[in-house]
Amino acid sequence: xxxxVLKVEKLKKYFPIKRGLFEALTGHPERVVRAVDGIxxxxxxxxVFALVGxxxxxxSTTGKLIMKLWEPTDGSIYLEGQDVTELKTQEEIRxxxxxxxxxxxxxxxxxxxxFRIYDVLEEPLLIHGIGETRxxxxxxxxxxxxxxxxxxxxxxxxRFPHQLSGGQRQRVAIARSLILNPTFIVxxxxxxxxxxxxxxxxxxxxxxxxxxxxxxxxYITHDMSTARYFADYMxxxxxxxxxxxxxxxxxxxxxxxxxxxxxxxxVPEPIPERREIIKELPIKGExxxxxxxxxxxxxxxxxxxxxxxxxDVKHPQLIEYEHGHxxxxxxxxxx
Amino acid sequence: xxxxxxxxxxxKMYYFASRGVVKAVxxxxxxxxxxxVLGLAGxxxxxxSSLGFTLxxxxxxxxxIVGGSIKMEGRELVGLPEDVLRKEIRxxxxxxxFQGAMNxxxxxxxxxxxxxxxxxxxxxxxxxxxxxKAQKYLELVGLAPDIVYRxxxxxxxxxxxxVIIAMALLLEPELVIADEPTTxxxxxxxxxxxxxMKKLKKELGLSMIFITHDLSILxxxxxxxxxxxxxxxxxxxxxxxxxxxxxxxxxxxxxxAIPRLHEDVERLEFIPGQPPNxxxxxxxxxxxxxxxxxxxxxxxxxxxxxxxxxxxxxACWLL
Ligand SMILES: Nc1ncnc2c1ncn2[C@@H]1O[C@H](COP(=O)(O)OP(=O)(O)OP(=O)(O)O)[C@@H](O)[C@H]1O
Ligand SMILES: Nc1ncnc2c1ncn2[C@@H]1O[C@H](COP(=O)(O)OP(=O)(O)O)[C@@H](O)[C@H]1O
Ligand code: SF4
Ligand code: SF4
Ligand SMILES: [Mg+2]
Ligand SMILES: [Mg+2]
Numbered sequence: 074x075x076x077x078v079l080k081v082e083k084l085k086k087y088f089p090i091k092r093g094l095f096e097a098l099t100g101h102p103e104r105v106v107r108a109v110d111g112i113x114x115x116x117x118x119x120x121v122f123a124l125v126g127x128x129x130x131x132x133s134t135t136g137k138l139i140m141k142l143w144e145p146t147d148g149s150i151y152l153e154g155q156d157v158t159e160l161k162t163q164e165e166i167r168x169x170x171x172x173x174x175x176x177x178x179x180x181x182x183x184x185x186x187x188f189r190i191y192d193v194l195e196e197p198l199l200i201h202g203i204g205e206t207r208x209x210x211x212x213x214x215x216x217x218x219x220x221x222x223x224x225x226x227x228x229x230x231x232r233f234p235h236q237l238s239g240g241q242r243q244r245v246a247i248a249r250s251l252i253l254n255p256t257f258i259v260x261x262x263x264x265x266x267x268x269x270x271x272x273x274x275x276x277x278x279x280x281x282x283x284x285x286x287x288x289x290x291x292y293i294t295h296d297m298s299t300a301r302y303f304a305d306y307m308x309x310x311x312x313x314x315x316x317x318x319x320x321x322x323x324x325x326x327x328x329x330x331x332x333x334x335x336x337x338x339x340v341p342e343p344i345p346e347r348r349e350i351i352k353e354l355p356i357k358g359e360x361x362x363x364x365x366x367x368x369x370x371x372x373x374x375x376x377x378x379x380x381x382x383x384x385d386v387k388h389p390q391l392i393e394y395e396h397g398h399x400x401x402x403x404x405x406x407x408x
Numbered sequence: 409x410x411x412x413x414x415x416x417x418x419x420k421m422y423y424f425a426s427r428g429v430v431k432a433v434x435x436x437x438x439x440x441x442x443x444x445v446l447g448l449a450g451x452x453x454x455x456x457s458s459l460g461f462t463l464x465x466x467x468x469x470x471x472x473i474v475g476g477s478i479k480m481e482g483r484e485l486v487g488l489p490e491d492v493l494r495k496e497i498r499x500x501x502x503x504x505x506f507q508g509a510m511n512x513x514x515x516x517x518x519x520x521x522x523x524x525x526x527x528x529x530x531x532x533x534x535x536x537x538x539x540x541k542a543q544k545y546l547e548l549v550g551l552a553p554d555i556v557y558r559x560x561x562x563x564x565x566x567x568x569x570x571v572i573i574a575m576a577l578l579l580e581p582e583l584v585i586a587d588e589p590t591t592x593x594x595x596x597x598x599x600x601x602x603x604x605m606k607k608l609k610k611e612l613g614l615s616m617i618f619i620t621h622d623l624s625i626l627x628x629x630x631x632x633x634x635x636x637x638x639x640x641x642x643x644x645x646x647x648x649x650x651x652x653x654x655x656x657x658x659x660x661x662x663x664x665a666i667p668r669l670h671e672d673v674e675r676l677e678f679i680p681g682q683p684p685n686x687x688x689x690x691x692x693x694x695x696x697x698x699x700x701x702x703x704x705x706x707x708x709x710x711x712x713x714x715x716x717x718x719x720x721x722x723a724c725w726l727l
Binding site (some may be wrong): 127128166195238239240241268269270271272273274276277295297298299301322326335336337338339340341342343344345346347348351352354356359360 | 445452497502564566594595596597598599600603606607621622623624625626627628629630631647648651652661662663664667668669670672673675676677678679680682683684
């Protein structure tokens with residue numbers, strides 16, 4: 074088996090919560106939000122790994138840790154075997170930033186509104202000293218735009234972001250992420266803000282470029298259906314933990330963790346006959362605050378299978394339930 | 409046969425903006441029967457919310473109704489003076505759950521205060537009685553009655569959306585327009601809210617216009633469906649017919665663009681280009697610049713809705 078391009082080990086990110094004056098005076102211990110709380114996964118070359126979960130479960134935090142926008146509280150991240158947390162000098166970090174790129178959810182806020190499309194795309198080239206002359210850089214920029222089907226490039230380079238449609242802006246964002254020939258792309262909800270008709274186009278484009286440019290993706294999403302379509306592997310996150318992980322189709326067609334099952338049951342499907350039925354949702358309550366993580370299995374207050382004396386006291390381990398299919402539940406296989 | 413509760417005919421609402429006239433609702437005709445859910449779908453900017461506001465008799469300035477008719481239980485609403493609309497129609501006959509309303513709850517007032525305001529004002533109810541009624545409706549939408557004493561920031565997104573739904577129901581309207589009521593919510597909460605809407609439909613015999621850009625959600629609730637494109641309804645009919653035998657090329661493409669949870673799809677279809685601006689929409693069929701089947705006639709003449717099957721209409725020159 075090939076070496077993973079990206080490997081994440083025991084990764085943690087805790088954010089301190091500011092104490093009120095009263096709490097500080099009374100010596101109340103400082104509290105933390107455990108946004109990412111010890112996760113492990115690997116992504117192989119040219120694969121797409123989807124991180125799926127409800128808002129606040131720690132997906133974006135994981136992406137930002139990989140981007141080195143934040144330092145982890147604990148754990149390691151390896152890119153092509155190298156420990157990313159060890160990169161310290163400006164040069165090392167710049168080199169890393171060249172190899173790892175990010176696509177954001179909101180194509181508008183991720184671009185400087187005063188930059189023309191040309192400048193948006195030239196900026197990374199200038200930072201990384203690519204293209205000696207303006208003519209050379211222009212050629213690279215035009216090629217990148219053609220690749221994402223913003224054609225003819227001459228018609229677009231002079232425009233400002235607000236003069237593009239949402240889909241076009243997201244394609245420019247993709248062009249920007251690819252222009253430095255990255256090894257790895259973190260795509261954080263890249264299509265959630267786009268209309269369906271355009272969403273499919275962006276997903277197709279990302280798929281096509283994966284082959285052409287041999288990039289590896291971390292695809293962050295809350296949408297199971299696009300994850301099935303786009304991803305090879307998928308991990309389900311709940312309150313900072315990965316609770317289930319495996320080939321995307323296996324997880325969707327044979328979910329084992331009660332939370333995964335509940336998420337899947339909730340996904341709307343375009344089947345009009347279902348409109349008469351009230352859907353049974355095998356889950357209780359709502360996601361608790363990440364500053365207040367329940368003891369034992371952190372899903373236990375919402376779990377319909379919860380076993381008292383076990384689930385509410387003992388933390389389950391992520392075990393390989395079947396080959397390549399991992400589950401973190403005491404009752405995996407018994408329910 | 410059940411009666412039509414709402415009959416809309418050739419309705420037009422344009423925004424007279426400084427950039428030009430935005431034809432956001434352009435010649436729409438449809439009916440809603442009592443107890444029926446009409447799902448309204450279309451891409452961002454196609455005029456869904458504009459239609460909702462128009463039916464409430466309150467187009468956002470600089471919008472004006474420029475033609476057509478809206479009949480609620482047989483009574484013409486177009487042309488009614490504002491004070492009659494306010495006293496007799498809005499919230500009492502037709503209510504709306506505004507897009508994003510859950511984030512617009514006033515943070516400085518309790519939920520109860522915000523709920524009873526219209527009861528005191530519209531119905532001249534006593535405070536106690538109004539509070540009672542608010543609590544009854546909170547229970548109906550699955551919340552604890554003592555939520556009336558809480559502030560919006562103390563509630564989760566799902567709870568806030570339930571409060572908004574309860575508020576829309578307070579004056580016992582016949583028709584509720586729900587504009588993207590689940591869009592910002594996580595999938596589990598979204599499913600819970602859809603379940604709630606189904607329950608309300610059944611228990612209260614409510615008629616609804618359910619607006620969303622998500623065709624999967626639409627299928628979960630709609631008896632009939634209207635697909636909008638650039639200010640016009642391009643397909644309308646029984647939801648099974650629209651899903652299984654879409655007649656308009658735009659509907660066909662939209663349905664082929666959604667990934668399925670339990671099916672392997674080799675390639676997703678997409679629609680090249682983007683929706684037009686509504687100040688200078690394309691001539692003829694507004695979809696023609698993006699349509700793979702566009703013909704000469706499509707560029708020249710506007711196709712009208714035609715019956716393709718029983719309770720199934722589409723506006724396309726191919727039909
Ligand atoms: N107050 C206004 N003045 C001028 N134009 C407006 C106004 N409100 C909306 N529009 C325009 O009218 C068209 C329809 O807008 P509308 O809000 O009804 O779309 P929508 O279908 O609800 O979209 P979304 O899915 O994004 O909510 C758009 O082109 C929009 O820019
Ligand atoms: N900069 C920050 N400071 C404090 N808490 C944060 C910060 N960023 C995220 N969090 C918290 O960490 C948790 C995970 O957030 P996030 O990774 O953004 O989730 P997701 O992307 O899955 O929606 C949430 O509880 C969130 O409020
Ligand atoms: S460990 Fe127990 S509470 Fe947690 S998911 Fe499994 S059955 Fe439910
Ligand atoms: S009328 Fe013409 S352009 Fe419009 S949808 Fe039909 S075939 Fe396409
Ligand atoms: Mg996020
Ligand atoms: Mg809208």
